[in-house]
Amino acid sequence: MSLTNKVTAEDVLRISGVDASRCMQCGKCSGACPNYDEMDLHPHQFAALLRKGEVERLMESNALYQCLSCFACSQRCPRNVEPAKIIEAVRLTVIRQKGRNYMTADRLPEKLDEDLPQQALVSAMRKYSK
Amino acid sequence: MQKIGVFVCWCGSNIAATVDVKAVAQALKNEAGVVFSTDYQYMCSENGQAMIRQAIKEHQLTGIVVCSCSPRMHEATFRKTAVSAGLNPYMVEIANIREQCSWIHKDIAEGTEKAIVLARAAVAKLHKNAPLTAGTSPVTKRALVIGGGIAGIQTALDVADAGFEVDIVEKSPTIGGRMAQLDKTFPTLDCSACILTPKMVEAAQHEKINIISYAELESLSGFVGNFTATIRKKARFIDEDKCSGCGVCTEKCPSRKGLDEFNMKLNKRGAVYIPFAQAIPNVAVIDAEQCLHFRTGKCGLCQKNCSAGAIDFEQKDQLIERKYGAIVVATGFKxxxxxxxxxxxxxxxxxxxxxxxxxxxxxxxxxxxxxxxxxxxxxxxxxxxxxxxxxxxxxxxxxxxxxxxxxxxxxxxxxxxxxxxxxxxxxxxxxxxxxxxxxxxxxxxxxxxxxxxxxxxxxxxxxxxxxxxxxxxxxxxxxxxxxxxxxxxxxxxxxxxxxxPDPTARSLGTMLTASMDTNDFFTEAHPKLRPVESPPAGIFLSGVAQGPKDIPETVAQAGAAAAKVIGLLCKNELTCNACVAQTNEAICNGCSQCEKVCPYGAITYEDKEIRSPEFRGIRRIATVNEAICQGCGACTVTCPSGAMDLKGFTNSQIMSEVDAICR
Amino acid sequence: MNYSYYPGCTLKTKAKELDIYGRLSAAKLGIILEEPEHWQCCGGVYPQGEDEIATRLSSIRALAAAKEKGQDLITLCSACHHVLKRVNNDMKRNATICQRANNYLQLDTPYRGETEVLHYLELLRDRIGFDTLKSAVVNPLKGVNIAAYYGCLLLRPGKEMGFDDPEDPCIIEDFIRALGATPVKYSQRNECCGGYLTLENKGAAQKRAEAILSSAADAGAEMIVTACPLCLYNLKNNAKTKIPVKYFTEVLAEALGVKEEL
Structure with missing residues (x-):
């Protein structure tokens, strides 16, 4: 589905509150990421592509939905760049668009099992839809 | 009334691009006392200086104002120019229209207006200038090197080879520093110890070098050429003169809990130990925290086994006071x-x-x-x-x-x-x-x-x-x-x-009033042009204490620091700062405030006979030792009666400048 | 001593043990936990977007309620703790968020992050003290090798959470020791369990859980304790390696002799 609203790098920087220019591309974030193999773009690329203004590439990335929000990247970044915040900001710019919710309530019943805590549902809905 | 000349420099486009230099020269012609005013592309060039000399002679100028860069750059140059034309060097004033004006403004009208104001202030001050003569102070021909790693050793060797006495103060029990811990060195892969230990031995055997190991600088007073240092030599509980370094004590010591600092605490050592085989001095040291004798009052095995009788459990810290002309910081890193x-x-x-x-x-x-x-x-x-x-x-x-x-x-x-x-x-x-x-x-x-x-x-x-x-x-x-x-x-x-930087750097920096950066590296007096000097005169920098560097760079810098030290120590006397404090004896009431704030100990008190309209008799008056005063001005702002004044920067001179700016 | 206590949704349903054993143990230790009447779900995840205001409001209401009572706010669930703590930091440090949130809430007095958010474990460590806890233990869990699972949310970002050294924590190990058991240290104790990804990418979540379980098993763990319902779920359900996973409050209640069968 196409995007209804154009998103710029400035939008992402404003929402994230991150200064991506501090990134020195050391790759420690991507070395720390526990879900690296599931992502098409990786934490250090979020900082790099954002610097180049290539927000659309980021918005089309599946990494937005594979990020665990575990904050390992942010914690271990030696430059205080906080890639997790960039990923979250880009995800917000997508799911705030009309018809771009990644997960909708009608898909939840199939995912339920007896032990699943409410916390999982609430978290997933917060992450994947608006 | 003075006859003043004004010289406005373009500094290429550095000033001329933001300041209308001709307008400045023109405007200054209307100032009281100004009899000559001109501009030139590079006033510091030989031609520019010749122009100044010629104007001084031709117009019989009594003082000059140069509108140019910061006085830190060229005040000395223009003072020399003035002297060669027969003027007193203190009849020169610099209006800084570059760093404080053209470099920070973009608009020509604004820049020009500010340059004129700054020049007027300089003229106003110059009207109150008086010729000054600088005194001299003697130079103690001995250097103190703080830190006995490769940086300190190299500086000490170079200074000593030039014939001057050098003391190396090293905080650990041996000299050698970090380089002694290295296995091989890049990019040649030669053995670190093989190239370092000959230097250590050379330093130890040099008749002009005195190694004070296991010691730290406790306090420092004085100024360039005339420092007085107090050094605390920590008790090592071994008589250095008697110990032969045979190592029997280290083998007999039953304590094995101390961590071997030389091996980065990867193994244990005895409570009495020699840091490594090539240690200098090759003398044992007792770690009192680990030693059973100090912990329990028993043991004493080392003492019983020492044939030289060198073990001295009663040894105390020793304070050594000594005078130095120069100080080198070579405290290294961890x-x-x-x-x-x-x-x-x-x-x-x-x-x-x-x-x-x-x-x-x-x-x-x-x-x-x-x-x-x-x-x-x-x-x-x-x-x-x-x-x-x-x-x-x-x-x-x-x-x-x-x-x-x-x-x-x-x-x-x-x-x-x-x-x-x-x-x-x-x-x-x-x-x-x-x-x-x-x-x-x-x-x-x-x-x-x-x-x-x-x-x-x-x-x-x-x-x-x-x-x-x-x-x-x-x-x-x-x-x-x-x-x-x-x-x-x-x-x-x-x-x-x-x-x-070594953890001792910060407190040492404070003691030396040396400037440091936020990472505790010592700051050089100028990052390009004075890389081995600290801003306070007589303090020099060697090795990683100033910033990260490898062995070849450290050795090169150590040599450069030595050259600066030698340059200082080979002078018999130093020209003092002429801009020193002076007491107006008619006003001073001997309250002692100035003495308390003087960081150099330059102020003493004398009972003097005063004959003024208000008072006749004997009164306690502050006197300034002009050889010691560094002209910092602390006393002048502290003095409650306004009796203290700084020559060359008197209160009335400063007020004239302010008035000129506010006019 | 009285504290405000924010249980969170899951502790009322799937994670009752975490809540009930926490309350029983607190009572035994002389701590009174007062649950505010009208708390709302924190949302489970901290809203990292600086322009997200509405998603912060439920946390701020709980924080402001605690402030009204003049009490510190105790949390149990790692996720709730993470959200409340960071939203509270925002109210303290981010003037824009603070102002916008207060514009919405229209409280009698604006809330500016005055409440102190304490995790139950911090309460044990900093207010009660592990030595006091140790002396209150009636059934020491002698000889049990327990592995602490911290996960992400209690520890990171370290500067914001201020909970423990995020790379070398010791609070749960010290807690385990106070109960008389033997803590087992293993490398994956502060790595992610897979979190909410269990709904979106089961395979990836299973890999995470297995990495943690096998690391703990290799280190000799007989039991794993955690403070997070989602961690507990993932570790229990998503790994091939099986080690009993319990809430830390359950072993606490056991050691204090207040455990009841639920």
Missing amino acids: PIDASAFNEYAYNDSPDVVTSLEFERIMNAAGPTKGQLIRPSDLKHPHEIVVIQCVGSRCTEDKEKGKPYCSKICCMYTAKHAMLVREKYPDVKVHVFYIDARTPGKNFDEFYRRAVEQYDVDYIKGMVGKVAVEGDKLHVQGSDLLNGEQVHINADMVVLATAIE
Whole structure:
């Protein structure tokens, strides 16, 4: 589905509150990421592509939905760049668009099992839809 | 009334691009007392100076105002020019229309207006200038070098070779410093001890060098050429004159709990020990915290076994007071504490070591006798991962890392990798790096040899986690060139940790009133043109205390610092600052406020006979020792009665400037 | 001593043990936990977007309610703790968020992050003290090798959470020791369990859980304790390796002799 609203790098920087220019591309974030193999773009690329203004590439990335929000990247970044915040900001710019919710309530019943805590549902809905 | 000349410099386009220099020269012609005013492209050039000399003679000028760059740049130049034309050097005023005007303004109208105001202020001040004559002070022909590593040793040797007495104060029991701990040196791979110990011996045997080991500077007073230092020589409980360094005491000592600092605490040592075989002085030292005699009052085995009778449990700290003409800071560095980096499992596994620890493991005199074995199980490792930039280039957390590049890690890592591959071709070495920074003669070639000839696996990326899994270290990192996350099951991990100034640097800097940066490195007087001098006169910088550097750079800087020291010590007397404080005896009431604030101890009191309209009789009056006063002005602002004034910067001169600016 | 206590949704349903054993143990230790009447779900995840205001409001209401009572706010669930703590930091440090949130809430007095958010474990460590806890233990869990699972949310980002050293924590190990059991240290204790990804990418979540369980098993763990319902779910359900996983409050209640069968 196409995007209804154009998103710029400035939008992402404003929402994230991150200064991506501090990134020195050391790759420690991507070395720390526990879900690296599931992502098409990786934490250090979020900082790099954002610097180049290539927000659309980021918005089309599946990494937005594979990020665990575990904050390992942010914690271990030696430059205080906080890639997790960039990923979250880009995800917000997508799911705030009309018809771009990644997960909708009608898909939840199939995912339920007896032990699943409410916390999982609430978290997933917060992450994947608006 | 003075006859003043005004000289406005363009400084090429530095000033002329933002200030209408002709308009400034023109405007100043209307100032009272100004009889000549002109502009020129480069006033500091020979032609510019000739123009000034000619104008002084032609118009019989009594003083000049040069509108140019900061007085820090060329005040001395123009004072000399004035002197050569027969003027007193203190009849020169500089209006700084570059740093304080053209460089910070963009608009020509604004810049020009401000330049005129600054020039007027200088003219107003000059009207109240009086010729001044500087006094002289003698020079103590002896240097103090603080720190006995390669930097301190080299500076001391060079100064001593020029014929001056040098004292080296070293805080640990031996000189040698960090270089003594290194196995090999890059980029030649020659043995560190083999090239260092001859220098240590040379220093020890030099008739002009006096090594004061296990000692620290306690306090310092005085000024360039005339420092007085108090040095605390810590009790080592060994009579240095009697001890022959035979080592019997170190073998007999039953305590084995002390951690061997020389081997980066990788092994234990006795409570009485000699740091390493080539230590200088080759004299034992007792670690009172570990010594059974000090802990329990018993033992004394060392004393019983010492045939020289050198053990002295009663020894006390000793204070040595000595005068010096120059002081050299050569306090060096230490690796940062890696315990903040447990994402690399430094606290969790003894097989994760810092590079300096690894250096000791690789050294024949080290804890493993040079055999490459893991600290945990003493097994031979087959796969080693080196992580570079651990704590360097880190702006995230000041406690954890340092914002600067430590400069030496890329090269010592290449060295480690090569040494391992040379000696143990079965061991795989992976190096995670952000950038391989190898500027330096034969440095990049050295690093490339590690890659090409020794097949070291350089991975551009960073490690995110080292996990202890059984007896393996699971290293998870990014490989940015191949776009993948890599997982290596390593046997050892080496952290190329950042270096930081020795922890004593900050307090020493305060004692010397030397400026330091936010990382506690000593700041040079000028980053390009005065790289081995600290801003306070007579304090010089040698080695890593000033900033990260390798051995060749350290030795070069040590020599440069020595040249500056020699240049100072070969003078018999120094011209003092003419701009010193003076007392208006008619007003001074001897309240002692100025004496309390004077950082140089330049003020004393005398009972003097005063004959003024208000008072006749004997009164206590402040007197300034002009050889000691550095003209800082602390006394003038403290004096409650306004009796203290600074020559060349009198209260009335400053007020004239302010009035001119506010006019 | 009285504290405000924010249980969170899951502790009322799937994670009752975490809540009930926490309350029983607190009572035994002389701590009174007062649950505010009208608390709302924190949302489970901290809204990292600086322009997200509405998603912060439920946390701020709970924080402001605690302030009204003049009490510190105790949390149990790692996720709730993470959200409340960070939203509270925002109210303290981010003037824009603070102002916008207060514009919505229209409280009698604006809330500016005055409440102190304490995790139950911090309460044990900093207010009660592990030595006092140790002396209150009636059934020491002697000889049990327990592995602490911290996960992400209690520890990171370290500067914001201020809970423990994020790379080398010791609070749960010290807690385990106070109960008389033996803590087992293992490398994956502060790595992610897979979190909400269990709904979106089961395979990836299973890999995470297995990495943690096998690491703990290799280190000799007989039991894992955690403070997070989602961690507990993932560790229990998503790993092939099986080790009993319990809430830390359950072993606490057991050691204090107040455990009842639920």
